[in-house]
Structure formats: structure tokens, C-alpha cells
Amino acid sequence: MSLLQIREVTKRFGGLTAVDAVSFDVFEGTIKAVIGPNGAGKSTLFNTLTGYDRPEAGSVRCDGRELVGRKPRDTVLIGVARTFQNTQLFDELTAAENVMVGCQAHQRRGFAAAMLRLPSSAREDRDARAEAGRLLRLIGIEEWLDTPAFDLPAGIRRLVEMARALATKPRLLLLDEPAAGLSAGETGELVRTLERVRDGGVTVVVVEHDMGLVMEVSDEIVVLDRGRKIAEGPPRMIQKDPAVIAAYLGEDSDDA
Amino acid sequence: MGRTLRALAVLVAAVLVACVPLVVTSPFYLQIYTFAGLNALVVVGLALLFGYAGQISLGHAAFVGIGAYTCAYCTVTLHLPWLVAIVAAGALSGAGGLILALPSLRLKGHYLAMATLGFGQLMSLVFVEAVGVTGGVNGRGGIPFPSLGPVVLRSAASLFWLVWAFVAVAVIVAYNLTSARPGRAMRAVHGSELGAQASGVDIVSVKVRTFVLSALLAGLSGALYAGVVGFVSPSSFTLTTSIGFVAMTVLGGSGSLTGPLAAAVLLTFVQYLDSLIPGLPQAAASKLQTYQQDIYGLAIVLVVVLAPRGLAGAWRRRRKGVGTA
Amino acid sequence: MTELLQFLIAGLKNGAIYSLVALGFTMVYAATGAINFAQGQFFMLGGMLGAAFVGAGLPLPLAALAAVLATALIGAVFELVAVRPIGDGDPLRIIMVTIGGSVLFSQLALHVFGPDTRSLTTFTAGPSLKVLGAAVERQTIWIWCLTALAVAGLALLYRRTMFGRAMRATSLHRDAARLVGINARAMVTASFALAAALGAVAGLAVAPLTQTSFQVGSGVAVKGFAAAILGGLGDPAAAVAGGLVLGILESLTAGYIDPTYKDGVALIILLLVLFVRHQGLFGGSGREKV
Numbered sequence: 001m002s003l004l005q006i007r008e009v010t011k012r013f014g015g016l017t018a019v020d021a022v023s024f025d026v027f028e029g030t031i032k033a034v035i036g037p038n039g040a041g042k043s044t045l046f047n048t049l050t051g052y053d054r055p056e057a058g059s060v061r062c063d064g065r066e067l068v069g070r071k072p073r074d075t076v077l078i079g080v081a082r083t084f085q086n087t088q089l090f091d092e093l094t095a096a097e098n099v100m101v102g103c104q105a106h107q108r109r110g111f112a113a114a115m116l117r118l119p120s121s122a123r124e125d126r127d128a129r130a131e132a133g134r135l136l137r138l139i140g141i142e143e144w145l146d147t148p149a150f151d152l153p154a155g156i157r158r159l160v161e162m163a164r165a166l167a168t169k170p171r172l173l174l175l176d177e178p179a180a181g182l183s184a185g186e187t188g189e190l191v192r193t194l195e196r197v198r199d200g201g202v203t204v205v206v207v208e209h210d211m212g213l214v215m216e217v218s219d220e221i222v223v224l225d226r227g228r229k230i231a232e233g234p235p236r237m238i239q240k241d242p243a244v245i246a247a248y249l250g251e252d253s254d255d256a
Numbered sequence: 257m258g259r260t261l262r263a264l265a266v267l268v269a270a271v272l273v274a275c276v277p278l279v280v281t282s283p284f285y286l287q288i289y290t291f292a293g294l295n296a297l298v299v300v301g302l303a304l305l306f307g308y309a310g311q312i313s314l315g316h317a318a319f320v321g322i323g324a325y326t327c328a329y330c331t332v333t334l335h336l337p338w339l340v341a342i343v344a345a346g347a348l349s350g351a352g353g354l355i356l357a358l359p360s361l362r363l364k365g366h367y368l369a370m371a372t373l374g375f376g377q378l379m380s381l382v383f384v385e386a387v388g389v390t391g392g393v394n395g396r397g398g399i400p401f402p403s404l405g406p407v408v409l410r411s412a413a414s415l416f417w418l419v420w421a422f423v424a425v426a427v428i429v430a431y432n433l434t435s436a437r438p439g440r441a442m443r444a445v446h447g448s449e450l451g452a453q454a455s456g457v458d459i460v461s462v463k464v465r466t467f468v469l470s471a472l473l474a475g476l477s478g479a480l481y482a483g484v485v486g487f488v489s490p491s492s493f494t495l496t497t498s499i500g501f502v503a504m505t506v507l508g509g510s511g512s513l514t515g516p517l518a519a520a521v522l523l524t525f526v527q528y529l530d531s532l533i534p535g536l537p538q539a540a541a542s543k544l545q546t547y548q549q550d551i552y553g554l555a556i557v558l559v560v561v562l563a564p565r566g567l568a569g570a571w572r573r574r575r576k577g578v579g580t581a
Numbered sequence: 582m583t584e585l586l587q588f589l590i591a592g593l594k595n596g597a598i599y600s601l602v603a604l605g606f607t608m609v610y611a612a613t614g615a616i617n618f619a620q621g622q623f624f625m626l627g628g629m630l631g632a633a634f635v636g637a638g639l640p641l642p643l644a645a646l647a648a649v650l651a652t653a654l655i656g657a658v659f660e661l662v663a664v665r666p667i668g669d670g671d672p673l674r675i676i677m678v679t680i681g682g683s684v685l686f687s688q689l690a691l692h693v694f695g696p697d698t699r700s701l702t703t704f705t706a707g708p709s710l711k712v713l714g715a716a717v718e719r720q721t722i723w724i725w726c727l728t729a730l731a732v733a734g735l736a737l738l739y740r741r742t743m744f745g746r747a748m749r750a751t752s753l754h755r756d757a758a759r760l761v762g763i764n765a766r767a768m769v770t771a772s773f774a775l776a777a778a779l780g781a782v783a784g785l786a787v788a789p790l791t792q793t794s795f796q797v798g799s800g801v802a803v804k805g806f807a808a809a810i811l812g813g814l815g816d817p818a819a820a821v822a823g824g825l826v827l828g829i830l831e832s833l834t835a836g837y838i839d840p841t842y843k844d845g846v847a848l849i850i851l852l853l854v855l856f857v858r859h860q861g862l863f864g865g866s867g868r869e870k871v
Contacts, residue, residue, distance in 0.1 A: 090444045093440060093447065125436055366673070377848050553688060560667070564674065
């Protein structure tokens with residue numbers, strides 16, 4: 001069953017059409033990759049799904065609920081979590097504390113309870129800390145638990161951001177280039193992590209340049225070029241698609 | 257430092273502060289220590305606002321003023337008990353903070369800085385022009401000492417204890433906040449607004465609440481000031497006062513409560529340096545006064561350029577270098 | 582009618598001054614994305630240095646030129662010493678540094694020139710001119726001419742020179758500007774120098790009418806900023822318009838309502854614009870991009 005339905009989404013910046021009438025579905029419990037040359041509109045597409053950019057036209061539904069027109073935070077509460085191409089960690093917080101912020105996305109306890117250190121507030125903090133530890137172990141980076149984010153290597157920062165997104169208990173996880181900055185070994189580990197996340201019931205959409213990872217992990221691939229969808233299908237089909245090959249050959253070799 | 261060691265350090269510091277009136281017996285000197293507490297009360301709020309949530313205010317003297325005039329008006333004109341007056345002062349300055357924060361905190365950082373500057377200047381005008389309530393440039397005198405029922409706190413020592421008790425409560429509340437979810441949310445907003453939104457943080461709510469809390473603490477400080485001094489006038493609540501608070505908070509360092517507290521006390525002493533040095537000739541004293549603003553300005557520029565983490569950062573670095581970490 | 586005309590003249594006189602200060606805010610904002618809280622102090626330094634140079638025996642035109650150049654130099658040095666070390670990234674830290682700098686400039690003037698108010702002689706002596714029954718002081722005409730000259734010079738600089746094009750490119754997109762070989766840091770320094778020069782011109786032009794002292798800076802800064810934001814921060818032409826509108830509103834308030842409220846006008850406009858329409862009256866949609 002399709003969890004995410006993207007219909008005719010168009011986003012323009014001035015005269016430039018960054019996303020041009022793109023439609024596709026993401027089925028529950030699958031991993032879908034969005035690929036395409038630089039400037040194809042992949043990150044902009046993510047922004048239109050999560051309330052950071054409002055598309056001029058089109059509709060995005062997650063489990064039947066419209067996402068267009070909502071604020072970023074409300075898309076999180078609906079169950080859509082994301083990471084950013086330029087990681088947006090909280091540098092002064094440790095890896096665990098970063099994830100704890102995500103853990104507490106749905107909590108109501110506010111200022112007053114915390115000021116007075118009510119038992120309920122202390123308990124929620126303890127639970128969040130335990131959950132943050134569990135998630136960092138799941139992703140395999142528990143040794144960085146108490147390291148301040150500004151001391152983390154670039155690749156680890158992406159994984160912590162992914163843990164923070166998972167902490168909001170999403171049904172749909174959008175990852176913007178999760179493998180950038182990872183070594184070959186770490187990328188292999190990431191593939192297994194993504195499969196574990198999917199098998200845990202979270203649907204994943206990933207924007208990625210590492211074709212090895214994309215081909216290995218995704219159930220389906222969407223290819224964008226200059227804002228338009230030029231192909232969609234399982235990895236083996238995409239590899240042979242003449243339009244895709246043409247789009248990639250037209251670009252610099254580093255993405256091919 | 258372990259948790260118990262830290263608790264012990266805080267306890268020792270609290271006992272030391274409480275013992276000050278036993279050592280410093282001159283009411284004049286003791287009042288300077290009381291003023292340090294009044295500044296500390298404002299700075300605790302600003303430490304949350306600047307150092308944790310990353311928002312700048314250039315108008316907190318206005319909230320101190322609102323608190324002070326509210327206390328004066330309630331006690332002198334309305335003959336209300338002091339306890340009612342101070343609650344009213346906190347509520348009114350908190351409400352003022354809410355009215356200013358709601359619209360301006362939807363915007364980015366530099367707009368808040370300018371909005372608070374404008375608000376501060378506007379309130380300075382109001383303090384001078386609303387003669388019926390504020391007494392105009394001449395101010396309002398005859399404000400009674402703080403009292404709790406039949407107990408009137410009129411000795412310098414009891415006023416010192418009263419003010420620092422407020423500081424202690426404020427520090428505890430602020431510490432509880434910073435070590436729980438709201439504190440992480442504040443630092444998240446400071447670290448990355450995009451990331452905070454993506455993690456489900458309601459960034460406007462976090463900023464507004466922090467701002468209102470800081471305005472409320474400033475208002476309480478003002479109300480206490482009115483009771484301690486017995487007289488309020490517009491010259492105490494100017495842009496210069498606000499910039500003094502900024503200097504204390506910035507010098508103290510971001511992400512810390514103890515740093516800004518120490519800086520508040522330190523810069524208060526600098527402010528009264530001419531009275532603290534015994535036997536200073538009048539001419540030299542007034543000369544020294546003209547350099548007080550230089551110290552604020554230098555503190556801000558030097559800390560922001562050379563050591564953005566302030567006193568707290570220097571202290572942490574030193575410990576890291578000496579200790580095992 | 583004559584009364585209204587008189588108020589309008591007074592409003593346009595102050596408005597021209599606000600325009601110059603607002604232009605200074607706009608230029609630094611365009612180059613750094615931050616507000617320069619020290620902008621008002623450049624205004625103060627212009628007037629004080631001018632008075633000091635005249636006091637030292639320089640003829641007025643030479644003293645004025647020297648004061649503008651000296652203030653521009655101070656602006657550039659301030660950028661190099663205090664703003665540049667912060668680097669890109671955090672406009673809040675730049676704002677903080679300019680707040681501290683503002684205090685220091687004011688104090689420096691206090692220590693060097695003393696606490697007394699200073700004045701300059703009017704640039705040309707003589708009685709006021711009569712326009713439709715209203716009086717126009719000769720210095721007011723000087724203010725208008727200098728403002729027009731500064732705006733025209735700035736427009737030429739922006740449109741016609743390599744430097745101006747680089748400046749505009751930097752304000753549009755800093756990283757892209759760097760890619761095409763523009764030295765963005767040098768543009769920031771230049772923006773501080775130009776902003777300082779504009780402030781100094783304003784301070785000099787108005788000093789014969791209002792006198793000046795070490796503490797006039799922050800008041801003017803608030804008004805200049807109100808004008809800049811009324812025009813929609815970032816657009817030079819709109820900043821000038823914002824300044825003139827503010828000047829006229831102030832003058833009408835003082836004339837028809839109560840002179841006491843004159844200083845409140847700018848503050849209320851500032852807060853209203855921030856709250857209601859922060860892209861300003863003349864700005865386009867102010868939506869910020871992720």
C-alpha cells in the first residue's frame with residue numbers, strides 16, 4: 001500500500017523550475033532512492049515534502065494526510081522525519097543529547113514541569129536518554145554517545161542526524177545523502193542499518209550519489225533530471241534505461 | 257567534576273554568599289553586594305536567553321524599569337502590601353515581554369535585537385513622560401521597605417539576604433530548565449533552527465517562553481531594587497543599563513549559568529570601583545566613573561572576538577588542560 | 582498652508598539625515614547580513630571630528646573632507662580589527678561586536694573631545710530663503726544637496742563601476758560572488774568604510790543646526806534603522822525613501838500633535854514595521870529561503 005503519494009509537485013525559484021510536475025508513490029515498508037545529476041531538484045523535493053518550501057502546485061499525502069502547507073514541525077508530528085544535505089546538528093550538544101531532542105518531539109511536558117523538576121519531567125528525560133542510547137547502538141555509533149557534536153567526524157554527524165530523525169518515531173524517513181563522507185566499510189554498515197530500519201517498519205526515501213549503495217539497498221528508484229522525473233522502477237531496470245544513461249553521461253563523470 | 261562534588265561546590269558557594277553580611281558590616285558596602293545580586297537576577301534570565309537560546313536583547317533595562325515602577329505605584333499610590341506589589345511587578349514585566357516577544361520572535365535574530373532596542377528607548381520615553389505614574393524625570397520616592405506581613409526588612413543585611421534568596425531560587429529554576437528538555441530545546445534553537453524544526457521543536461514557543469522568563473526575572477529585580485533603594489527614576493533604566501547587562505552576560509559566556517553570575521558580580525564591583533577603593537580622592541573617583549562604559553564595551557568586543565565562550569569557556573579549558581580529560 | 586509647508590521642510594531636512602544613516606545600515610547589511618549598531622557613532626564622529634579640525638585651524642571645507650575621510654578610515658579599521666576575525670557564519674556575533682564597538686566609539690569621543698557639546702558654523706552665512714512664505718535655512722539646502730550628491734554618487738558607484746557590480750553581486754550571493762573571483766571580505770571592509778563616510782557626511786551637515794556631542798550616536802542609530810527598515814532593509818533607494826517618510830512623520834507629529842511625541846514616532850514605526858510587515862513598505866516579499 002502506498003504510504004506517500006506525490007502528485008504533480010512543482011516548485012519554482014524565480015524563473016527556475018526546480019521541481020517540475022513530479023509524481024510518484026512510495027510503498028509502505030520499502031526503501032526508495034531518488035537519484036539524479038546535481039541540480040536535478042532532489043533536495044528541493046525533500047523541502048516541499050517537509051514544509052521548508054511550499055510548492056506552487058501539486059499535492060503530497062502521507063497516509064492520506066496532506067503535507068503541503070504545513071509547517072516543518074507539523075510534518076514531524078505527522079510522522080515524516082528528515083536529514084539535511086548540510087547536516088543540521090546542534091553543535092553544543094553531545095550526540096546523545098542531539099538524539100534526545102528528537103526523542104522528545106511528541107512530549108507535552110513543558111517549562112513549568114522542568115523548572116520545578118517534577119518527577120514526570122525527570123522520568124521523561126531518563127526515558128529519552130535510554131532511547132537515544134538504543135538508537136545510537138542500532139546505527140552502530142554508540143562510542144560517540146557523549147562526544148559534543150562539533151567534535152564529530154563528518155560521516156558520523158550524518159549518522160547522528162539520522163538517529164535524531166528516527167528518534168521522532170517517523171513512519172517515513174527522508175535521508176539526504178546519508179553516505180557522503182563515509183568510508184567503504186562504513187557505507188556497507190549503512191546498507192545493513194537501512195535494511196534494519198525498513199524491517200523495523202519505517203519507510204525510507206533516500207537521496208544519494210553513491211550508486212553502489214543505491215543499487216544494493218533500494219527497492220525502487222526514481223530518477224530526476226532538471227526538475228523532471230525521467231524514469232522510475234526497480235534498480236535493474238534503471239541501470240539499463242537509455243534516458244537515465246543519457247542524463248548521467250551529459251554530466252561530469254563523478255556522479256556516474 | 258562529579259555530580260556530588262558539583263553539588264558540594266554550589267552548597268559552599270551558597271553558604272559563603274549567605275555569610276557576606278556577617279563579614280561586611282558597613283551598610284554602604286553591603287548595599288553594593290546587594291546591587292550585585294540585583295544584577296545577577298537579571299543576568300540569570302539573560303544567560304538563558306543569550307547563552308542557551310541564542311537571542312539578543314538590548315532592552316532589558318525596560319523590564320527592570322516596569323518592575324520598579326509597578327512596585328512603586330502599588331505600594332505608594334495603591335497602598336498594597338509589598339508581596340502583592342512584587343507579584344504584580346513580575347506579572348506585568350512578564351506580560352510586557354510576551355507582547356514584545358510574540359511578534360518579533362517570529363523573525364530572525366537581528367530583528368529581535370532592534371525590536372528590543374526600540375522597545376527600551378520607547379519605555380525610557382514613557383518613564384519620563386508618564387508623570388502621573390512614574391513621577392517623570394524626578395522619579396518616585398518614599399517607596400516602603402519590603403515586608404512580609406508584619407516583618408519589615410529594613411536592615412542592609414536582611415535586604416541582602418532577600419535579594420540573594422531570589423537569586424538562589426532563580427538559579428535553581430534556571431538550572432533545572434537547562435538540564436531538562438527545555439534547555440536542550442533552547443540550545444537546539446541556537447545550534448540550528450532548521451535542525452530544531454526537523455526534530456519537532458516548536459522554536460517560536462521556546463524563544464517566547466525563554467524571553468518571557470527573562471523579562472519576568474528582570475521585573476522582579478526592578479521591584480526589589482525599588483524596595484532596597486526606596487526611590488526610582490528614569491536614569492536607572494536606560495540603554496546604558498541594558499548594555500551593562502549584555503556585557504555581563506557575554507563576559508560570562510554562553511551555555512553557562514555560573515559564568516554570567518560571576519561576571520554580573522564582577523562588573524557590579526567595577527561599576528562601584530570608585531566607592532570600593534578606600535581613600536580615593538573625589539577627582540580620581542569621578543575620573544574612574546567616566547571609564548566604566550569603556551569596560552562594558554571592551555568586555556563585549558574582546559569576548560566576542562577572542563573568546564566567544566567567555567569566562568565559563570576559559571574556566572572549562574583550564575580544567576581540561578589540568579585535569580585528566 | 583504655510584505652516585504645513587514649514588513642517589514639510591523641517592521633516593525633509595531631518596529625513597535627509599535619516600536617509601544617509603539608513604543608507605549606511607543598508608550597505609553593511611547587504612555585505613554581511615548583519616546590522617551595524619555602531620552606525621550612529623559614525624554620524625557622531627563626523628560631526629565631532631569636523632568640529633575638532635575646524636578648532637585646529639583648518640578651513641571648513643578641508644576640515645569637513647578630512648572628517649569624512651578619517652571616519653571612513655575608522656570604519657574600515659573597525660571592520661578589519663573587530664568584525665573580520667569573526668568570519669562568516671554568525672551574524673549575531675557581528676551584531677554583538679558592533680554593539681560593543683558603538684559603546685567604545687562613544688567613549689573614545691568622550692575621552693578625546695570631552696563631555697561638552699560642539700558646534701560648526703553654517704556652511705554659508707546669510708538669512709533664510711523664503712519659499713511660498715515658508716523659511717528655508719541655508720544649511721537645510723546644504724543638507725539636501727549633500728544628501729542628493731551622496732545618493733547620486735552611490736548610484737553611480739553601484740551601476741557604473743566594477744567595484745559597484747562586485748558589491749551588488751556579493752549582496753545577492755556571497756558564495757557565488759567568491760566563485761567568480763570577487764573578494765567578498767574586501768567588499769565587507771569597503772561597505773563599512775562607505776557606511777562610515779555616509780554617516781560622517783550626515784553628522785557634519787546637521788552639526789551647525791543641532792550641535793553635537795559624544796552621546797548623539799545611539800539616538801540617531803535608532804532613527805536611521807527605523808528608516809532603513811521602513812524602506813525594507815537591503816534596498817538603497819527604499820532606505821532613502823524610508824528616511825524622508827520618517828522625517829516628515831516626525832515633523833507633522835511634533836507640529837500638529839505634541840513635540841514630546843516626536844522621538845516616539847521612529848520607535849513606534851520601528852516596532853510596527855517589525856511586527857506587521859518586516860519586509861518594509863517598499864520591499865518585496867521577504868520570505869527567507871532554506
